[in-house]
Amino acid sequence: MSAMPSExxxxxxxxxxxxxxxxxxxxxxxxxxxxxxxxxxxxxxWVRLARTLERGRFDAVFFADAAxxxxxxxxxxxxxxxxxxxxxxxxxxxxxxxxxxxxTHLGIALTASILQEHPFNFARCISTLDHASKGRIAWNxxxxxxxxxxxxEYVDVTYKLWExxxxxxxxxxxxxxxxxxxxxxxxRINHRGPRYKVEGPHLVSPSPQRTPLLFRAGDSEADxxxxxxxxxxxxxxxxxxxxxxxxxxxxxxxxASHGRLPGDIKFFxxxxxxxxxxEAEAKRKAAELDERTGDxxxxxxxxxxxxxxxxxxxxxxxxxxxxxxAGVDGVNLVNAGSPEPYEExxxxxxxxxxxxxxxxxEYAEGTxxxxxxxxxxxxxxxxxxxxxxxxxVPQRA
Amino acid sequence: MSAMPSExxxxxxxxxxxxxxxxxxxxxxxxxxxxxxxxxxxxxxWVRLARTLERGRFDAVFFADAAxxxxxxxxxxxxxxxxxxxxxxxxxxxxxxxxxxxxTHLGIALTASILQEHPFNFARCISTLDHASKGRIAWNxxxxxxxxxxxxEYVDVTYKLWExxxxxxxxxxxxxxxxxxxxxxxxRINHRGPRYKVEGPHLVSPSPQRTPLLFRAGDSEADxxxxxxxxxxxxxxxxxxxxxxxxxxxxxxxxASHGRLPGDIKFFxxxxxxxxxxEAEAKRKAAELDERTGDxxxxxxxxxxxxxxxxxxxxxxxxxxxxxxAGVDGVNLVNAGSPEPYEExxxxxxxxxxxxxxxxxEYAEGTxxxxxxxxxxxxxxxxxxxxxxxxxVPQRA
Numbered sequence: 001m002s003a004m005p006s007e008x009x010x011x012x013x014x015x016x017x018x019x020x021x022x023x024x025x026x027x028x029x030x031x032x033x034x035x036x037x038x039x040x041x042x043x044x045x046w047v048r049l050a051r052t053l054e055r056g057r058f059d060a061v062f063f064a065d066a067a068x069x070x071x072x073x074x075x076x077x078x079x080x081x082x083x084x085x086x087x088x089x090x091x092x093x094x095x096x097x098x099x100x101x102x103x104t105h106l107g108i109a110l111t112a113s114i115l116q117e118h119p120f121n122f123a124r125c126i127s128t129l130d131h132a133s134k135g136r137i138a139w140n141x142x143x144x145x146x147x148x149x150x151x152x153e154y155v156d157v158t159y160k161l162w163e164x165x166x167x168x169x170x171x172x173x174x175x176x177x178x179x180x181x182x183x184x185x186x187x188r189i190n191h192r193g194p195r196y197k198v199e200g201p202h203l204v205s206p207s208p209q210r211t212p213l214l215f216r217a218g219d220s221e222a223d224x225x226x227x228x229x230x231x232x233x234x235x236x237x238x239x240x241x242x243x244x245x246x247x248x249x250x251x252x253x254x255x256a257s258h259g260r261l262p263g264d265i266k267f268f269x270x271x272x273x274x275x276x277x278x279e280a281e282a283k284r285k286a287a288e289l290d291e292r293t294g295d296x297x298x299x300x301x302x303x304x305x306x307x308x309x310x311x312x313x314x315x316x317x318x319x320x321x322x323x324x325x326a327g328v329d330g331v332n333l334v335n336a337g338s339p340e341p342y343e344e345x346x347x348x349x350x351x352x353x354x355x356x357x358x359x360x361x362e363y364a365e366g367t368x369x370x371x372x373x374x375x376x377x378x379x380x381x382x383x384x385x386x387x388x389x390x391x392x393v394p395q396r397a
Numbered sequence: 398m399s400a401m402p403s404e405x406x407x408x409x410x411x412x413x414x415x416x417x418x419x420x421x422x423x424x425x426x427x428x429x430x431x432x433x434x435x436x437x438x439x440x441x442x443w444v445r446l447a448r449t450l451e452r453g454r455f456d457a458v459f460f461a462d463a464a465x466x467x468x469x470x471x472x473x474x475x476x477x478x479x480x481x482x483x484x485x486x487x488x489x490x491x492x493x494x495x496x497x498x499x500x501t502h503l504g505i506a507l508t509a510s511i512l513q514e515h516p517f518n519f520a521r522c523i524s525t526l527d528h529a530s531k532g533r534i535a536w537n538x539x540x541x542x543x544x545x546x547x548x549x550e551y552v553d554v555t556y557k558l559w560e561x562x563x564x565x566x567x568x569x570x571x572x573x574x575x576x577x578x579x580x581x582x583x584x585r586i587n588h589r590g591p592r593y594k595v596e597g598p599h600l601v602s603p604s605p606q607r608t609p610l611l612f613r614a615g616d617s618e619a620d621x622x623x624x625x626x627x628x629x630x631x632x633x634x635x636x637x638x639x640x641x642x643x644x645x646x647x648x649x650x651x652x653a654s655h656g657r658l659p660g661d662i663k664f665f666x667x668x669x670x671x672x673x674x675x676e677a678e679a680k681r682k683a684a685e686l687d688e689r690t691g692d693x694x695x696x697x698x699x700x701x702x703x704x705x706x707x708x709x710x711x712x713x714x715x716x717x718x719x720x721x722x723a724g725v726d727g728v729n730l731v732n733a734g735s736p737e738p739y740e741e742x743x744x745x746x747x748x749x750x751x752x753x754x755x756x757x758x759e760y761a762e763g764t765x766x767x768x769x770x771x772x773x774x775x776x777x778x779x780x781x782x783x784x785x786x787x788x789x790v791p792q793r794a
Contacts, residue, residue: 020525037568038568041525041528041529041602041604042528042529043494043497043498043529047498088568088600088601088602089600089601090525090529090600090601091518091521091526091601093522094490094493094494094525094526095529096491096494097440097491097493097494097495097496098494098495098497100495101495101498101499102498116515116518118513118514121513124488127487128487128488128492129488129491131438131439131487132439132492132495171434171435171485203485203487204485204488205438205485207438
């Protein structure tokens with residue numbers, strides 16, 4: 001799938017990796033006077049960021065989240081709070097409604113763990129958001145080290161609700177018939193599994209995408225196994241260009257064993273970019289960032305990005321072209337602050353990328369899934385969720 | 398507390414009772430071609446309604462919700478779907494972010510059952526919204542007939558997180574010290590009850606109100622007992638003017654036994670209003686509504702409102718003045734559609750009410766709680782949640 005260097009490249013996909021907190025992936029960034037928690041508590045911050053990203057033709061804003069604390073810090077959260085590292089942190093789904101309202105094309109990817117919410121209510125919230133955004137919601141699935149069967153059951157319940165509970169024409173629109181959802185076209189799913197008992201029916205009529213675009217990180221063995229079965233977009237942190245081919249081939253071959261096609265999965269590499277008008281300026285900014293973030297910075301940086309690219313917009317474009325050749329479909333852009341580094345990226349780097357064909361100049365029409373895959377609003381038939389289409393329709397005599 | 402008829406009245410409080418569904422309280426309203434579910438799935442609908450309500454100086458938009466189906470229809474939800482009665486229905490919290498962004502003063506009251514979400518995550522979502530709205534969130538608590546100790550434990554966990562987990566000055570703002578939430582001023586709550594085990598700490602720094610304004614319906618015995626202990630605003634459906642004094646006195650006397658003061662609770666009567674330029678026009682519209690909604694309308698009407706007022710704006714103002722004299726502090730305005738009846742109310746009824754001093758002409762500054770009670774952003778010391786202030790601060794040597 002990789003383009004030869006001499007060809008005109010396809011555009012890479014871009015997501016902006018953020019959290020609803022002043023201190024995100026890179027520890028210590030709150031120390032910048034530009035990254036104050038009250039700014040992140042203010043919708044204006046997110047509206048400004050979302051409009052910037054849409055102006056730059058980013059595909060989506062990607063909300064990381066940890067509804068609790070990372071396991072290795074569980075016994076001493078004080079360090080998290082004192083470092084301002086993902087704490088305090090607000091619920092990102094609250095921001096999604098406002099971002100959906102002020103944008104037209106930008107996707108909104110929400111991280112949500114299966115520990116956070118019952119799948120019935122979670123599915124309802126996501127469907128409501130997918131309606132409100134006209135089909136621009138993605139879900140980044142997190143399982144918090146829970147056993148794989150639990151995670152699979154959770155997504156299974158959501159697939160049943162999203163894909164199977166409502167027939168396509170169940171919501172009548174003529175305003176004259178007996179009801180808006182009549183004719184017995186809304187079905188219970190009657191799920192009875194080891195963890196969840198969910199009768200249904202789903203409370204929300206089919207949203208533009210039904211199932212949101214499915215994201216998953218691909219780091220651990222469990223992540224990869226799950227991503228191969230379920231994910232349409234995989235967030236990777238390959239440690240080098242050389243590792244990309246191995247990482248993507250590994251997940252694609254697992255996916256093939258589930259009947260999925262190579263083109264069913266897009267890979268987003270986490271990258272951190274520091275730019276400047278000259279290479280020297282970029283290096284100076286990177287050095288300042290190092291100093292500000294202290295010793296822990298390099299470790300925490302790797303929570304979000306495995307590559308760091310420091311240079312002029314042209315140098316950054318060269319690097320991104322190399323990642324594309326290595327097999328990456330998109331970049332999950334990690335930045336050491338918000339919104340300024342994204343504004344710099346949009347103002348200085350994006351035009352160079354667009355000039356070279358490495359970033360889209362205009363959005364495609366349609367839902368987030370259609371924008372990214374170009375083949376319709378809904379999950380493909382090769383996805384396991386597709387088996388629930390029509391599965392709950394009673395046999396008619 | 399009631400004003401004599403000869404006095405200039407205090408303004409009544411107004412909330413607009415809506416659901417994130419085409420068919421709300423009054424069954425059959427979806428039949429109007431103006432109430433199509435796709436409109437309710439569109440944020441534009443809610444933005445238009447919110448702006449209308451703010452223009453009319455409503456205190457809040459009040460989202461009813463039922464995350465599931467009403468118990469008496471549980472065994473046959475098909476009737477709900479065929480009647481379009483609260484089904485399909487979307488998650489109202491999704492709308493709150495967008496409404497918070499496009500308004501400045503309007504409160505946003507969200508109904509949420511303790512069955513929907515774990516209190517740790519629920520508290521996080523509400524705190525995020527209270528930040529995003531700058532202190533305009535209310536929570537209408539629903540227990541779905543669960544045992545009272547369960548309901549009390551649920552709110553207790555949220556009170557501990559909201560009032561006790563963070564000290565007031567825990568979020569440092571200077572950008573120079575060791576962290577934004579340091580000095581050990583963020584505390585675990587270590588709640589261990591029969592239903593919930595919640596260590597904390599709360600993930601969100603203190604929002605403007607900390608605990609959102611607490612709403613509760615006051616219909617059943619369990620509702621009243623709970624409201625007396627917890628609610629700041631009680632939604633009543635008194636069947637007559639004469640019943641108001643009894644209903645409010647009953648809840649206030651129960652509240653007194655918990656150390657609460659008469660002024661700690663405001664009562665909102667559910668009322669349905671149909672207006673027109675002349676009495677005849679209003680009556681004709683009411684008759685049309687009757688015909689459209691069919692036989693079930695009178696029964697379902699009583700789910701939201703116990704009084705129906707049909708008449709000219711002046712006649713409606715007379716009626717509302719009578720409710721105020723009877724002891725009502727506010728009106729939860731039920732309408733048979735959205736947004737048109739609210740637009741009519743704002744354009745034709747509100748000016749008459751404002752002329753008579755029965756409705757505010759301008760908003761007070763500050764949070765929703767301060768706007769309604771005029772005594773600060775936070776719960777009063779007489780509320781049971783106040784006992785958690787400072788309760789989790791370790792004893793310092």
